[in-house]
Amino acid sequence: QVRLVESGGGSVQAGESLRLSCAAFGSIFKIGGMGWYRQAPEKQREFVASISSGGTTTYADSVKGRFTISRDNAKTTVSLQMNSLKPEDTAVYYCQIVVNYGSVWGQGTRVTVSS
Helix, strand or coil, rough: CCCCECCCCECCCCCEEEEEEEECCCCCEEEEEEEEEEECCCCCCEEEEEEEECCCCEECCCCCEEEEEECCCCCEEEEEEEEEHHHHCEEEEEEEEECCCEECCCCCCEEEEEE
């Protein structure tokens, strides 16, 4: 019943920035934590960042100091500001939202960082 739509991906050069957004559509009883994961070519999906319902954030070591996650409860969206992008950040980024019945995943948005 709930679907997530990511946006903001694209191709940039190293050192540049991108802002990803994920909006939830459908019937939502209660939203818990929200997060971002990514999957690089030939690698498994990995955790990037999360934000709890209370606003507590958690980041993977690889993105600390460069990425910032935020949420807008009124709009049921979660965003990821990505600064100082590196080629190793190249991946498909997926948003995740926790609702009362489990986790809902987006389709992903591709980020390509060239040197």
